[in-house]
Amino acid sequence: MIRIFSALTMPGLLVLLFSRVTYNRVIGLVLTVALIAGSVYKGYTDTFYLIVIDAFSLTAGFWLAAKMRPREVKNS
Numbered sequence: 001m002i003r004i005f006s007a008l009t010m011p012g013l014l015v016l017l018f019s020r021v022t023y024n025r026v027i028g029l030v031l032t033v034a035l036i037a038g039s040v041y042k043g044y045t046d047t048f049y050l051i052v053i054d055a056f057s058l059t060a061g062f063w064l065a066a067k068m069r070p071r072e073v074k075n076s
Helices: 002-022 025-042 048-067
Strands: none
Touching: 002 025, 002 048, 025 048
16 A cells, blocks of 8 residues: 555656756656666566556656746846
């Protein structure tokens, strides 16, 4: 149950975090996919259903990253 909840939330939040830090949503997506690929390689994500849920969460996070407002630059 914890794995499913984590698969639903964590990849999307990581995409948002990395997108905010790097100011580029594609780089945020690539970094998150690399982390998930590492977890699959190490055996933490062992079922096909968890991989599908991770992909859904990545898609939702990527969509939300596109909807974020860019920061306004103050001219002082």
